[in-house]
Amino acid sequence: MSTSRPNYPTIAQTVGHTPLVRLQRIPGAGNVERNNVILGKLEGNNPAGSVKDRPALSMFMRAEERGDISPGDTLIEATSGNTGIALAMVAAILGYKMILVMPENQSIERRQSMSAYGAELILTPATGGMEYARDYAEQLQKDGKGKILDQFGNKDNPKAHIESTGPEIWEDTQGQVTHFISAMGTTGTITGVSVYLKEKNANIQIIGAQPEDGSQIPGIRKWSPEYIPKIYADAKVDRIEYVSQAAAEDMARRLAREEGIFCGISAAGALVVALRVAERIENATIVFIVCDRGDRYLSTGVFPA
Incomplete structure (x- = not known):
């Protein structure tokens, strides 16, 4: 005798629909006074542990x-x-x-x-x-x-974010997102999310985080002209802000200790930029991508015992 069972998902079907969480301590009193909210999208909750x-x-x-x-x-x-x-x-x-x-x-x-x-x-x-x-x-x-497959030139890379990451951010903020900030490596995330959010509201600011000269931050790149990913378009990013390796690493430690968000260095770099942006604005809903989990970096010494 057969019995009906729930429609259990496969592992592939668990990709996406990651949490969007409000930071509570790091933004500080100033952002409360300015009525800003800073939200992190926890991409480390994907089955292989990252936005990728x-x-x-x-x-x-x-x-x-x-x-x-x-x-x-x-x-x-x-x-x-x-x-x-x-x-x-x-x-x-x-x-x-x-x-x-x-x-x-x-x-x-x-x-x-x-x-x-x-x-x-x-x-x-x-x-x-x-x-x-x-x-x-x-x-x-x-x-x-x-x-x-060519993550740097394959349009199916940003298309994934046009179809999933962007809509999730829009829906989870009920259309109130004003700023989106992402580390820039392959540039698929920032390009795809920008396409979707700008179609919804052209006034949403898309800001990329890149490393300062001399800084090496895993997951964030500043490519020489001949290696700039083909999927990248300047017009999709309103501006780029630069972050130091020291600031990104310090913020990664702070995120774990003050917010309970154990993430990688590039995500922390994006938050450094988000906080910088938040100092200059009011009544903003700022979303940054928490691209992966911190356990991927334990051997680097960023999180000392």
Whole structure:
């Protein structure tokens, strides 16, 4: 005798719909007086632990729909961490082989996470940075080792945020969002969310966080002109503000200790910018992306024992 069961989700179906939470202590009395609210979107709650779960799933599923890839294929991607982990998870779900190319100076936790999902990891010299890793991945594709999904040029990356992240922010703030702030790496998040929010309200300010000269912040990049992601469009970002590595690392520790939000350094950098913006405005609803979880950075020494 058969019995009906609840419609249980698959792991892929749990991507997205992450919490949007109000910061309580860090914004301080000044923002209360100015009637500003600062909200963090907790993307570490995605199954592979970052905002990159959204574009990873989008790039896979749409490539399959177009017939560009099929289960059993080998795919290649250059990554600094989060996208690689997300792609490795989706590859495991759908039955693909995944080769990830990453600079050797990225945290051991990120390497181990990729391997745990069954991906093959190729480490490139730290001196070459992500630029060398991207070139190496391109060469692997030319050599017939697999197909690159290309997070830097694939429109299915920002499309994921047009279809999910942006609408979630709009709905969760009941259309009251006035400012959106995101770290800029691949630029898929800020580009896609901007497209959606600007269609809803052209006055919403889209602000990108980039590292100051000499600062190295995982997940935030300032690309040389020849490596600027093809998915990026200047017109989608109202302005860019710069943050130091020291400020981002200090804010990551503060977020854990004062707000109970254990996140990565790039998310903390976005909050540094959000607080700077909040000093100059009133009656604002400011949303920043908490792109991943802090346990991905334990070996870096940012969170001392």
